[in-house]
Amino acid sequence: MTSVRELLHCAADLPGDSALRDAEVLLCHCADKSRSWLYAWPECEVGSAVADHYRRCLAARRLGHPVAHLTGRREFWSLELEVNAHTLIPRPETETLVEWALQLPMPEDAQVIDLGTGSGAIILALASERDNWHFLGVDSSAMALAVARSNGQRLGLERVRFELSDWFGGVAEERFHLMVGNPPYIEQHDPHLGMGDLRFEPTEALISGAAGLADLAYLVNKAPEHLFPGGWLLLEHGFEQGDAVRQQLQGRGFTDVQTRKDISGQERITGGCRGAE
């Protein structure tokens, strides 16, 4: 038998800058306990099955596997989401997009689409906040959509629709008051792709052409055909892509074009309004 304190102590060499936090998350997962339980009972002896599972998780973490893949869970907007190797692991900076979307002037029964929904993080967060809006998440990955649907059911948000679609291809006849999206936006040869969690995430969720701007440009160009007059488009992008996305939106006739910074102070979300006709 080994104590909680000893098990956490042997994880100091985990990669990344959050070794202790990662160890706590993994031990909670293996022991099926809360973080407050760990803090309250550091001397508690842990059974050998739990300790063995935890040590296997530490070994995988030392090889670089993301903590979210080891637990199968990631918290986003206070929702516990299932994630796996077919979905992007939702990032805290994407919560800036959710906050902005909830501040926009929208009709009571707004039609909302999430472009490239992955685990469903953005659209499920919005649905958890607005009972009367209508929600659709699309993705070109059937495996990601299976995770998104499962998340919707587990969270009691079955009213969110999820559809397989190559961007607007499967929803050609539909119109929306609000479009949100966190499309792939990393350059093909970006060295970060060989580092950290990115190594284990699906490349189709990450890479977008040589300069990382291909999908952002496509969505900006197509969006007006699917937006009601006065509707809004909000897109997440790389921290150095704000200027390019603002220019794309302005060039396509959007008004009120603005960029918001994420919690690290980096330009991250750019959006605009489709002017009334």
Ligand SMILES: C[S@@+](CC[C@H](N)C(=O)[O-])C[C@H]1O[C@@H](n2cnc3c(N)ncnc32)[C@H](O)[C@@H]1O
């Ligand atoms: C950066 S991930 C974002 C996932 C999720 N929205 C989030 O923020 O955690 C981009 C998503 O876009 C999807 N995607 C890539 N190309 C697509 C396309 N042509 N049509 C629809 N979805 C696409 C990927 O499968 C992936 O789930």
